[in-house]
Amino acid sequence: MKGQPPVSPRRGAGHRGLLAKMAVAAAAASVWGPSRGLGQAGLLLLRRTGVRGLARSQPERQQQQQQHFSSLDDKPQFPGASAEFIDKLEFIQPNVISGIPIYRVMDRQGQIINPSEDPHLPQEKVLKFYKSMTLLNTMDRILYESQRQGRISFYMTNYGEEGTHVGSAAALDNTDLVFGQYREAGVLMYRDYPLELFMAQCYGNVSDLGKGRQMPVHYGCKERHFVTISSPLATQIPQAVGAAYAAKRANANRVVICYFGEGAASEGDAHAGFNFAATLECPIIFFCRNNGYAISTPTSEQYRGDGIAARGPGYGIMSIRVDGNDVFAVYNATKEARRRAVAENQPFLIEAMTYRIGHHSTSDDSSAYRSVDEVSYWDKQDHPISRLRHYLQSCGWWDDEQEKAWRKQSRKKVMEAFEQAERKLKPNPSLLFSDVYQEMPAQLRKQQESLARHLQTYGEHYPLDHFEK
């Protein structure tokens, strides 16, 4: 085409044969204006496909270079963007006053707002939502206390965010791979990870599948497709994208879901993950729990744009913002994202707005940076558990008696698991040395033997009584 620079073949360039022929025809003709030589049909086709739609072969390019350049059509030709020219100097104003709207299904009293958005889930399923969230809440209370009492070294609660876990987990297939950050225990709870194993990991006892290697709440479960948590933030994001790419290649019809907080979204790994997922067309759901705080850092100090959802379109990613305290909104969004991510091999970004009711962890006292009133508002006025309870009650599927009975039963279950976990021994110290590599290197075996010898002489100075022999 006259007046247009050579373009390398692009991925997805279509209509090659026809347009190549037209390009040669146009170049051969002496063209001055857009309507001559090409014909209206040709021009229409050119406008529709744009420059990127033209595949170039060498002879055409040379022929075109020999022609006199003139403007065939005053459209931008840059490979880097598909856009029109503008002759007015205008900066785009980021819109943070009226940001991306927040999708919700229930109001704060648990009433369905728009009946066509009600997922109409069966009673059994909704009860499972409720019981998962409340059981998690009960477990959190007991384990937080146990840390205060020095029984475990560390704990992180999930208060206020139970809806984000359960709503999203319920919308996935059981075999969908989960990469979490550290505040997604409800996903495991929904997948029926037993209390015994939650406790085993926190206590680092012999039943811990992780072999006591990590701090509490760093859960992992191969059987339930929940990749073991690690402490560094956002590292899981590009990993989840790689896993999704592999799932796509394997035609597995699986989605990968990747959870992270709004603070972790500031990390370079988040940017990396988003960009890779979009360019490599991966079936992945990015699920951001925007809970208002990264330890003590409020969102006003974390970002200046319209949250995390607004970043998605910048990468070419379908994005939505939802009410994270509305378990049905979370469910609906995740369900649809999953369906499309797998069908269309593209990433989806869900930003679930919520509030971290608890402290960041047992090492944090959040009264140092936020008011008791603020926390109390969310606990009392907009809590995922109470909103769902109102919904259940209005359906006639739950009442105060059942509530009382369930609270007692769930507490009993947790206490039993807790007491059992307490009584168990820790794993044998020789397990300090395995799994560094698949095979144990000779040098490491020597170190293992050296520790064994050391303990024979100095064992009294070590807490051997708590460990398996």
Add this chain to the structure above:
Amino acid sequence: MAAGAGTAGRLLRLRAAGAGGRWRRLRGAGVPRGFLQPASAGEDTAQSRRVAHFTFQPDPEPLEYGQTQKMNLFQAVTSALDNSLAKDPTAVIFGEDVAFGGVFRCTVGLRDKYGKDRVFNTPLCEQGIVGFGIGIAVTGATAIAEIQFADYIFPAFDQIVNEAAKYRYRSGDLFNCGSLTIRSPWGCVGHGALYHSQSPEAFFAHCPGIKVVVPRSPFQAKGLLLSCIEDKNPCIFFEPKILYRAAVEQVPVEPYSIPLSRAEVIQEGSDVTLIAWGTQVHVIREVASMAQEKLGVSCEVIDLRTIIPWDVDTVCKEECFLNLEAPISRVCGYDTPFPHIFEPFYIPDKWKCYDALRKMINY
């Protein structure tokens, strides 16, 4: 204007012994094209044309692996990658510019042969490349990631050290990324300066959970790379870029493997032990000849090959401290970033190694 000037960008002439003039694009390196002048006949060759600091010594043709073909080091890498993708349908290769064949031509032809879903470019982001590779490996598929220059591996340091290396251990062996291999061009090249010459293996040498490997030749490179890809632990494979074209020898066409964590004694000796890896092996080979010739000293020459976990037993047959007759001498670059114009003075060339050996003999 010089030939090839039609290609946009900055081009530097890569000179290495036996290579001839070649145009090579180095990221970020720039020489204004208008200043190229022909070298005059009588000019001092040391000024306009630097000879490499080593002479590549090919090993004898290997006979036990079937038919061989003359290959240079990048072709040996391509061959290894070709074998891997042929054998393992889950294997994929990715990184910056690998699709068209790679800036060092290590992946030429592979995309056409195996498809764009298996050999593909990623965005320009090393932490993403390694993180993405870890994720592929977590599902059990084989991930072969390329970092364009070892100098650029640092953004991926967190993913390598905090994630890849610890994946199996921290999960109690529930998960691992053992099928990840990271390949990267490594080491001095004559003009690479700070950011195209680095040898960062020491940063990874104390990180349990990964393996780090550096080959000295095309035959070694193919066998060691195949071992890394097969190995059930995440591996980093550093490829001495100065050897990509300079090192040529007979390499088996079929796959074969050279064991990891096993050093090779390439020359027996009784007086002094010389240990090196990568390009430097050829330097110390020459030093061993010089020592024999000028000092009548018999040197044992060892190629370490795997940096971590390293072959302690071959290097010191027992705890050797009491058996040494002289302190161990380390000859390496100075504690400065890798300089450009000063490279001939910076590198641990054969004269510096020879001098250290001489002092050691006279200790």
